[in-house]
Amino acid sequence: DTAVSQTPKYLVTQMGNDKSIKCEQNLGHDTMYWYKQDSKKFLKIMFSYNNKELIINETVPNRFSPKSPDKAHLNLHINSLELGDSAVYFCASSQNQGFTEAFFGQGTRLTVV
Amino acid sequence: AQSVTQLDSQVPVFEEAPVELRCNYSSSVSVYLFWYVQYPNQGLQLLLKYLSGSTLVKGINGFEAEFNKSQTSFHVRKPSVHISDTAEYFCAVSAGGYQKVTFGTGTKLQVIP
Known part of the structure; x- marks a missing residue:
């Protein structure tokens, strides 16, 4: 029974396309996150939602738009994909706003060609 | 602002030898x-955490870490490593009460048979 699940696991697409990554958690957590891991393994937070409300929005291009239909889901939509968007994107969740522990999904490896 | 420094990008160690991975914040x-800890092609898994109380914390797979406030360090150790410990290890810091977590750049632990 996967706690935080992301789909798809791999995504290969052409420049200029629009794509979405879905994330669901069955832990009953209030807070969900999107992280980007670049080719050097550097992890950087992109967004954080608490009870469907946007809490953290780092300096991410507005081509990236998160959507939280309910507190168990946080999807990431990316418009007009660029080569530099190629990375592994991780969804995570934590019980509350204090980030006492986060559970991560398996990641989505996005390759833009 | 908060920051994390992982002093070693790679740590090679022979199997059954002790290891220490360093983190300063x-x-x-x-x-x-x-x-x-991030195993190849996997998401991140919590190894251990310090929130409050005892400065020596124990984690999964025989790892332990000590919070040293005066040295602003949180190094993790294992007395005897196994091949299965080969992975990337990330230190992270969260300022209490906030969701924003800052990750270090990772240390690749390579266990040599």
């Missing part, structure tokens, strides 16, 4: 500290 407020 900076923050103007009290912090929560974490170590996460």
Whole structure:
């Protein structure tokens, strides 16, 4: 029974396309996150939602738009994909706003060609 | 602002030898500290965490870490490593009460048979 699940696991697409990554958690957590891991393994937070409300929005291009239909889901939509968007994107969740522990999904490896 | 420094990008160690992975942080407020492990092509898994109380914390797979406030360090150790410990290890810091977590750049632990 996967706690935080992301789909798809791999995504290969052409420049200029629009794509979405879905994330669901069955832990009953209030807070969900999107992280980007670049080719050097550097992890950087992109967004954080608490009870469907946007809490953290780092300096991410507005081509990236998160959507939280309910507190168990946080999807990431990316418009007009660029080569530099190629990375592994991780969804995570934590019980509350204090980030006492986060559970991560398996990641989505996005390759833009 | 908070930051994390992982002093070693790669640590090769022979099987059954001890290992220490180093992490230093900076923050103007009290912090929560974490170590996460990422196995190849996997998401991040919590190894151990310090929130408060005893400065020596034990984690999964025989790892332990000590929070040293005066040295602003949170190094993790294992007395005897196994091949299965080969992975990337990330130190992370969260300023108490905030969701924003800052990750270090990772240390690749390579266990040599």
